[in-house]
Amino acid sequence: MKMFMFKSFCLAALLLIAVLTGMQLANNGIQKMKGYDDPNLETAVSIHDKDHNVRASFLGNDISSHDIAAKKKKLEEISAFNLFSSMGRKMSEGISGASEKLIDLIAE
Template identity: 35%
Template sequence: MTKFMMKCLLITAVLFFGVLLGMQQASNGMGALKGNKENGEPIAIESGKGVKEAEVLGTPVGVQDLKTKQKQLEETKAFNFFSSLGGKVSGLVSYLFQGILSLISAILTQIFGSLS
């Protein structure tokens, strides 16, 4: 019994250490995405002499680039395959459960209806 408890304690300690390590890595990753003192601001916009310059995570982006990308996004019909698939699966599951419940209801009605 003692060996089993020691194994469980050891496994629990290793898993706990893994969770703490994962949380630290996630925190570092989020800091890198947000932009910190090492990487600079995530989005920096400087305006001088009527010209605006943008910088995203250290990469310079021209205003013209942003306008063309925005126009492309507006022109293309954004279609999310997984969203539509999820909607169809949800409808299918709902339809199946309604059918199963109506079948169970009909069976119970016949069983209890014949008793009375």
């Protein structure tokens, strides 16, 4: 099981890298086809290093650790109560209970 999870994680990471590389190559191809640099056309992934301060951008949106911390806090606040999640949980418990009773009825 551990080896399967490891292989699955490695495969997912490889596919993510392949997709990002493909997006970057497509962007470079579009720039070559146009014949000039368009400032509105941004790279898929870019990393800037200025004075030991690393900044990254993904599809033109800047990414920083402060943004990630704020989003994590917001997700924790939002996930306090999720109506659809609780409805799904109750429905799954009901279906599981009904199927157990049906199997017990058939088995006897």
